[in-house]
Every structure is written in C-alpha cells, then in structure tokens.
Amino acid sequence: MTTEQLQRRISAAEDLQSIVRTMKALAAANMNQYERAVEALAGYGQALELAFQVVIRNRPADLLFDRPPPGGRLGVLVFGSDQGLVGQFNERIAARALETMSRLQPRPELRSVLAVGLRAAASLELAGHEVETVLPVPSGAGAITPTVQRLLLHIERWRAGSDVARVVLCYNKPLSQVTYGPVSVTLLPMDLDLLRTLSGKPWPNRVLPTFSADWDRLFSGLTRQQLFVGLYRALAESMASENASRLASMQAAERNIGERLDEFRAEYHRLRQTAITAELLDIVSGFEALTGPA
Numbered sequence: 633m634t635t636e637q638l639q640r641r642i643s644a645a646e647d648l649q650s651i652v653r654t655m656k657a658l659a660a661a662n663m664n665q666y667e668r669a670v671e672a673l674a675g676y677g678q679a680l681e682l683a684f685q686v687v688i689r690n691r692p693a694d695l696l697f698d699r700p701p702p703g704g705r706l707g708v709l710v711f712g713s714d715q716g717l718v719g720q721f722n723e724r725i726a727a728r729a730l731e732t733m734s735r736l737q738p739r740p741e742l743r744s745v746l747a748v749g750l751r752a753a754a755s756l757e758l759a760g761h762e763v764e765t766v767l768p769v770p771s772g773a774g775a776i777t778p779t780v781q782r783l784l785l786h787i788e789r790w791r792a793g794s795d796v797a798r799v800v801l802c803y804n805k806p807l808s809q810v811t812y813g814p815v816s817v818t819l820l821p822m823d824l825d826l827l828r829t830l831s832g833k834p835w836p837n838r839v840l841p842t843f844s845a846d847w848d849r850l851f852s853g854l855t856r857q858q859l860f861v862g863l864y865r866a867l868a869e870s871m872a873s874e875n876a877s878r879l880a881s882m883q884a885a886e887r888n889i890g891e892r893l894d895e896f897r898a899e900y901h902r903l904r905q906t907a908i909t910a911e912l913l914d915i916v917s918g919f920e921a922l923t924g925p926a
Contacts, residue, residue: 791820
C-alpha cells in the first residue's frame with residue numbers, strides 16, 4: 633500500500649469518526665430528554681395514587697375488578713425501534729415478548745399483538761408471530777402523548793371487540809447510562825394487591841379529602857389516567873433504552889475507528905520513514921559516486 637492510499641484511508645476514517653462522535657452526542661442528548669420525561673411523570677403518578685387512595689377507601693379492592701379468566705384472550709404491546717444502530721435492542725425485546733406470550737397464553741390464536749417500531753415488528757414476524765398493528769416510534773418526547781392516546785384507543789377496541797381480558801407491555805428499561813434490560817408489565821387488569829395496599833394506607837396528613845362526583849365515573853377516569861401513566865412510562869423508558877443502546881454502539885464504533893486510525897498512522901509513518909531512508913541512501917550513494925576516485 634502506498635502513502636497516498638494510506639492518506640486517503642486516514643482521511644475517510646477521520647470523517648467517519650467525526651460522524652460517530654456526532655451520533656454519540658445526539659444519542660446522549662435524546663436519552664437525557666426521555667429520562668427527564670420519566671422523572672417528571674413520577675410526581676404525577678404519586679398524585680394519582682393519592683387520588684385512588686381516597687376513592688377506594690371505603691370499597692374493598694376485591695370488588696373493583698374481576699380477575700381475567702384463565703386462558704382468556706391476551707393483548708401484548710411491544711415497544712421497539714424504527715431505526716438501526718441499536719445492537720440487539722429489538723431482538724431482545726421480541727424474545728421477551730414471545731416468552732411472555734407463551735407463559736400467559738400458549739395458544740397463538742388467542743393473542744393480539746401491537747408493535748411500536750417497525751424493527752420490533754420485523755423481529756416478531758421473523759420469529760413466526762403475526763403482528764396485528766404497527767405504529768411508528770414517537771419522534772421526540774413531545775410526540776409521546778399522541779402515541780399514548782392512539783394506544784389507549786386501540787386497547788379500548790381490543791376490550792370492546794376482541795374480548796381481550798389482559799393487556800401486557802413488553803419494553804426495554806434503562807439500567808444505567810449504556811445498559812438496559814427487557815421487562816414485562818401487566819397494564820390490565822390493575823394490580824389488586826396495590827389497591828388493597830392503598831386502601832389500608834394511612835393518609836399523609838390530618839385532612840382527608842372527599843368528593844361529590846359519581847363514584848363510577850370518577851374511578852373510571854382515574855383508571856384511564858393510570859393506563860396513560862403506564863403507557864407513557866413504557867414508551868419513554870423504551871426510547872431512553874434505545875438511545876442507550878445506540879450510545880453503546882457508537883462508543884464501540886469510536887473505539888474501533890480509533891484503533892484502525894492508529895494502525896493506519898503507524899503504517900503511514902513507517903512507509904514515510906522507509907521512503908526518507910531510501911532517499912537519503914540515494915543521496916549518499918550519489919555523493920560518494922561524484923566525490924570518489926575516478
């Protein structure tokens with residue numbers, strides 16, 4: 633390889649390194665905005681728990697919901713990505729979704745699957761499972777709410793028309809800045825153990841709130857808000873995990889490019905040194921030939 637070829641390779645690698653650094657910075661910034669969205673949701677979730685505590689205080693939690701019948705229809709929402717450069721992000725959540733479906737509903741004809749993200753849907757279909765509906769991943773934190781509203785409408789259609797008794801969310805949850813893990817969370821029916829805990833939990837101050845609205849309408853509204861919180865958190869944490877996976881991929885790519893650049897530069901300097909040595913030897917040989925005896 634000539635020095636000119638090495639120079640071209642070094643230039644191309646440096647350009648690629650600059651692109652990778654930009655993508656790494658963008659992934660870190662995106663991950664930060666989704667983490668902030670989850671943190672902002674925590675306060676709203678606590679206020680919602682207090683509202684449930686007031687509403688169900690005088691009603692046993694066991695009377696609020698019927699447990700889903702064993703073997704009933706299962707609805708699964710799988711959250712993945714539309715874009716690549718995320719490692720095994722979609723494959724891992726697809727594997728978790730398939731394991732969850734096999735455990736909760738072994739019969740494929742009694743499953744309804746919605747995927748958020750084209751690549752998650754492709755991973756499920758590659759594994760041989762049909763995906764009923766595919767929605768795009770929100771483009772940013774501000775676009776999460778419209779997607780959640782579409783998911784709520786879809787869940788209502790499931791429960792009204794398809795007799796879906798249980799709804800489960802499968803998504804990747806951040807564990808650290810660059811690591812994540814797949815989780816499965818039951819969205820419906822609501823957790824009776826949590827409601828029992830809330831009904832017996834002491835109120836944080838001496839003034840217990842009351843309400844005059846119709847109980848059924850109020851409880852239904854709070855339940856819808858609880859579903860909204862669960863879906864919003866799943867989407868935001870999935871998107872934070874996607875960017876964490878992309879950040880890890882970019883860090884690995886940056887290391888590989890750096891190592892290749894070091895190799896190219898070392899080879900370039902070796903060839904340059906060889907060429908300079910050859911030129912010096914030619915000069916010395918020519919000088920000796922000119923100044924030596926005739």
